[in-house]
Amino acid sequence: MISFIGRSAVQKMITLFFVSIVSFLIIHLAPGKPSQVDPMNPKFTPEMVERFRSEFHLDKPLTIQYLYFYRDLFTGRTVSWKDNQSVLLKIWERFLNSLPLFIVGTILTWTLSFPVGIRSALQRGGNFDRSSTFLAYLLISIPGFFFAYVLIIFVVTQFQVPVIGMETFGIGSTSPMTRFMDRIWHLLLPSVLGATAGIAVLSRYVRSQMLEVEGQDYVRTARAKGLPPDQVHYKHALRNALLPFVTMFGLILPGLIGGSVITESIFSWPGMGRMAYEAILARDYPVILTVNFISAVLVLIGTFISDLLYLVVDPRIRL
Amino acid sequence: MTDNDVLLSVSDLRIHFRSDNGLAKAVDGVSFDVGRRETVCIVGESGCGKTVTALSILGLIPIPPGIMAGGSIGFDGIDISSLGEDDLRTIRGNRIGMVFQEPLTSLNPVFTIGDQIGEAILAHEKVPQDEVHTRSVQLLKDVGIPSAESRLQDYPHQLSGGQRQRVMIAMALACHPDMVIADEPTTALDVTVQAQILNLFKELQKKRDMAVLYITHDLGVVANVAERVYIMYAGIGVESGRTAGIFQTPRHPYTQGLLASLPTRSKRGQRLSSIPGSVPNPARKPPGCPFHPRCRYSVETCRTRFPELCDYGDGHLSRCPVLYERRETGGS
Numbered sequence: 056m057i058s059f060i061g062r063s064a065v066q067k068m069i070t071l072f073f074v075s076i077v078s079f080l081i082i083h084l085a086p087g088k089p090s091q092v093d094p095m096n097p098k099f100t101p102e103m104v105e106r107f108r109s110e111f112h113l114d115k116p117l118t119i120q121y122l123y124f125y126r127d128l129f130t131g132r133t134v135s136w137k138d139n140q141s142v143l144l145k146i147w148e149r150f151l152n153s154l155p156l157f158i159v160g161t162i163l164t165w166t167l168s169f170p171v172g173i174r175s176a177l178q179r180g181g182n183f184d185r186s187s188t189f190l191a192y193l194l195i196s197i198p199g200f201f202f203a204y205v206l207i208i209f210v211v212t213q214f215q216v217p218v219i220g221m222e223t224f225g226i227g228s229t230s231p232m233t234r235f236m237d238r239i240w241h242l243l244l245p246s247v248l249g250a251t252a253g254i255a256v257l258s259r260y261v262r263s264q265m266l267e268v269e270g271q272d273y274v275r276t277a278r279a280k281g282l283p284p285d286q287v288h289y290k291h292a293l294r295n296a297l298l299p300f301v302t303m304f305g306l307i308l309p310g311l312i313g314g315s316v317i318t319e320s321i322f323s324w325p326g327m328g329r330m331a332y333e334a335i336l337a338r339d340y341p342v343i344l345t346v347n348f349i350s351a352v353l354v355l356i357g358t359f360i361s362d363l364l365y366l367v368v369d370p371r372i373r374l
Numbered sequence: 375m376t377d378n379d380v381l382l383s384v385s386d387l388r389i390h391f392r393s394d395n396g397l398a399k400a401v402d403g404v405s406f407d408v409g410r411r412e413t414v415c416i417v418g419e420s421g422c423g424k425t426v427t428a429l430s431i432l433g434l435i436p437i438p439p440g441i442m443a444g445g446s447i448g449f450d451g452i453d454i455s456s457l458g459e460d461d462l463r464t465i466r467g468n469r470i471g472m473v474f475q476e477p478l479t480s481l482n483p484v485f486t487i488g489d490q491i492g493e494a495i496l497a498h499e500k501v502p503q504d505e506v507h508t509r510s511v512q513l514l515k516d517v518g519i520p521s522a523e524s525r526l527q528d529y530p531h532q533l534s535g536g537q538r539q540r541v542m543i544a545m546a547l548a549c550h551p552d553m554v555i556a557d558e559p560t561t562a563l564d565v566t567v568q569a570q571i572l573n574l575f576k577e578l579q580k581k582r583d584m585a586v587l588y589i590t591h592d593l594g595v596v597a598n599v600a601e602r603v604y605i606m607y608a609g610i611g612v613e614s615g616r617t618a619g620i621f622q623t624p625r626h627p628y629t630q631g632l633l634a635s636l637p638t639r640s641k642r643g644q645r646l647s648s649i650p651g652s653v654p655n656p657a658r659k660p661p662g663c664p665f666h667p668r669c670r671y672s673v674e675t676c677r678t679r680f681p682e683l684c685d686y687g688d689g690h691l692s693r694c695p696v697l698y699e700r701r702e703t704g705g706s
Contacts, residue, residue, distance in 0.1 A: 276480045276482070279472040280494045280545065282497050295483070371531050372485070
């Protein structure tokens, strides 16, 4: 067990190292430059451009730039080229904004997909199965941004649900309770929208898993033993059907960063995804690279958690 | 055998499946009896409907796509083919135990042996947890698993193939059933382990006074264990009788072909005989006698008329009027 943790930590460090190189190279290979060092930019004289270049170490070879960047990252001195603010601080602020959206969205996705998928599988071909299949494919096929506008037009006119930002403008002076409820109210639409596609996909996946497991020999054995249907379905079948989702559960962690760009843009939600998107448009290399690095770390932590969870739920896996 | 001694009585069972190629008549008129404490074998090639027959006794055929197209299954005076799911459950695992072919896939990989045996007991009897434990240990001992106490905590993948099948048997025996249905219990096992499992069955059967219905394609198993045999071909019963009678004087061309294809010492070095052709697709069975395209005795009437059972005495029945007539007119 200890040796597994040690081994996988070393492996993941090595992976991370290569990720850092590749992402650094990709950013610099990509066409376009930050506007501050673009010679075509009429706002800056050649002297100013030269000053920016030396300040950002852009006049040095790539290897040196790489070392400078990761030195700054690990000592927490990285600053955004756009506004000269600490990148880590910026990300932390945005992270706190994204977190509630992510948590509520994830909870909605996972708590709704499973009952829907399981029920469809157990009543295969029935009315519930057919209508949930139809709905799922409908939601998968409709692009998220389009669905969002349909939702906005319908919900805003019918129920006055707020759709812009995280809180009502100027609400800062009211009681904490009112502000809390205002926050929740603002969270409603973005998180529901963020969860719909997830529910549609995941419930299909749960259904097919459950159907596959229901056809296994051990489910027949359970029935042949005379067990009641609930025990056959929810103990023998479900327990096995859940195994692959344990792996998926670790991998939702990276969704914290990139999973909600569209939702955040549509609802003007000041979250991580939008920040990363804006940074890419502005060629703000430090922000892009830091976000990229953090995503890579989250992916690796996610896979590590999956491995550990698998160990817990599947007795056949031993280290 | 008097009616009182008959434990299981299946008559004219017909199980069909709706499929894309039409109606597959997997079982199309099968009748057999199993007496108390008796060992009966159902023999046939893959796809002849023997497993479907076995599963349908416990109502384990999924409906749909399966259709119970006719016939009845009586067990100890109850018509179990007409029972609902809840009533069937009181019979499954309780009065009829079942052992399947593949012990690895038939045991749930994520639960311990103890858990799976224990729940078989708890499904039918309300007993305290410590009694479940002592009974599970005793069951494992009965089926010959060493250090039973600690084995209860093991998962199926930690056992060998033979041990897994022993656990399956222990599970089937958990509630002292009157009958065990064993669907190819030794097919997936090594030859040496096969003999052990067959001996275990014989021993347990004697100790526990139960009937055993074997489903197998292995005539070696039949000769070893069965008192009576039913031969199935393409969803129908073609011949039945005492084991000795059938092995000595097979009356149906199919049975004759099967026995002729067995390797024996006297045939050492010779090419084994085989039955030409293959089993018909259950959705496209030939009219008349289903065996006629592969039969060397077939005559014109075989193509059109479904053959009736011919009685050779001593319970020996065969579904081949052609050979029956030949016998009366002095042929073999």
